[in-house]
Amino acid sequence: MPLEPKVRGVLFDIDDTFTTDGRITPTAFSALADWANSGRIAVAVTGRSAGWCDHIARMWPVNAVIGENGAFWFAFDQKARHMQRWFVRSQAEREASSRAFSTLSHAILEAVPQARVASDQAYRVSDLAIDFAEDCGPLPLQDAQRIAAIMIQAGMTAKVSSIHVNGWFGNFDKLTTTRLLAQDLFGITEDQIRDEFVYIGDSPNDSPMFSYFSRSVGVANVARYEGLIDHWPKFVxxxxxGAGFAELVSHMLARGA
Structure with missing residues (x-):
């Protein structure tokens, strides 16, 4: 991967990119800490719930976290001891969506009975997450695609991650909220974040990020989704x-990127 222009920040998916088999390894977390200690920006970009993201923003060595596939961003100011929270949709819109999720989840589980509502659904504010490979299965990717199709038929946006199928009402994704975060929190233009930041991910819901960033990276397990990702990462x-995440960070730090 080319290291010019200088890398100002890294944006990273969490599940099966930063984590390994559902766990954070010492190697991956140390790499993230090393990157943060270099004085550059780190932002987690995940499909995980608002509850998880509050913890991540507070406790991890990151500048911010984008959650529920772009539904919001959180950033914790350590000195002021204040959490900044920004949401794409209003509270009323989010509550209306949540009321629809119960009916929709029943329809999905009737169609794919081996799937489950994700264990972190209670901590979500904007999306419905159906588990096909975290606490059940793993089910075939065809089942995940079937779940996504049901969501789309209901008027939702649907994305398949390595463990969940996430569905939501609204025209946002990881990329749209990344652009807003860059401007609002860091004062960085769209051109700057595209060319001066690196994105690393592993699954179909990372496709918009893989397409947009000049230096988009996949961990090696992205290969399992060949044919299912519209835009392939530029480097693998x-x-x-987590070993792939640490590999990328080591590559950039060793060469002063």
Whole structure:
């Protein structure tokens, strides 16, 4: 991966990119801490719930976290001890969506009975997450695609991650909220974040990010989704999951990127 222009920040997916088999490894977390200690920007960009993201913003060495596939961003100011929270949709819109999720989840589980509502659904504010590979299965990717099709038929946007199918009402995704975060929190233009930041991910819901960033990276396990990702990452690590994340960070730090 070319290291010019200088890399100002790294944006990273969490599940099966930063984590390995559902766990954070010491190697991956140390790599993230090393990157943060270099004085550059780190932003987690995940499909995980608002509850998880509050913890991540407070406790991890990151500048911010984008959650529920772009539904919001959180950033914790350590000195002021204040959490900044920004949401794409209003509280009334989010509550209306939540009321629809119960009926929709029943329809999905009737169609794919081996799937489950994700264990972190209670902590979500904007999307419905159906588990096909975290606490059940893993089910075939065809089942995940079937779940996504039901969501789309109901008027939702649907994305498949390595563990969940996430569906939501509204025209946002990881990329649209990344652009807004860059401007609002860091004062960075769209051109700057595209060319001066690196994005690393592993699954179909990372496709918009893979397409947009000049230096988009996949961990090695992205290969399992060949044919299902519209836009392939421009570079692929030799290591899988957290090892691939650490590989990328080591590459950039060793060469002063």
């Amino acid at each position: 690590c030799s290591g899988e999951s």
